[in-house]
Amino acid sequence: MTALKLMIVDDSNIMRRKIERSHQCARLQFIGAAGNGHQAVELFRRTAPDVVTMDITMPEMDGIECVKALVALNPDVLILIISALADKATAIEAMKQGANGFLCKPFTDRQLTEALDELLRGATQ
Numbered sequence: 001m002t003a004l005k006l007m008i009v010d011d012s013n014i015m016r017r018k019i020e021r022s023h024q025c026a027r028l029q030f031i032g033a034a035g036n037g038h039q040a041v042e043l044f045r046r047t048a049p050d051v052v053t054m055d056i057t058m059p060e061m062d063g064i065e066c067v068k069a070l071v072a073l074n075p076d077v078l079i080l081i082i083s084a085l086a087d088k089a090t091a092i093e094a095m096k097q098g099a100n101g102f103l104c105k106p107f108t109d110r111q112l113t114e115a116l117d118e119l120l121r122g123a124t125q
Helices: 013-022 037-047 063-073 088-096 109-124
Strands: 004-009 028-034 051-054 078-083 101-104
Touching (some): 004 037, 013 109, 037 051, 037 063, 051 063, 063 078, 078 088, 078 109
Parallel strands (some): 004 028, 051 078, 078 101
16 A cells, blocks of 8 residues: 655644654655645645645644645645644634544644544545
């Protein structure tokens, strides 16, 4: 089985590194990270990732706008929202725009791996 390409989008360098380090999903290969929505769209166009972790609150272009832009480029992309916003309305809005899952910060390595596994399971059904 070929590895799926993972792109991480978060304005926090610490959070980007944590996600990159802690995802234990053998099916995912990290291909790049972006610090805001504009960078994410550019990187997405160049690298065509299969899976994206997306922060909501970012400068320049927020996660909701970015989800819309990425889904417009590839409707099959899998997007896991990772946000400190315990605000369910924001998560629901992201899901309406095409995101596939939601994980609340802070999270454990195990929670991240389980969320990504669930995302991939949903995609292969």
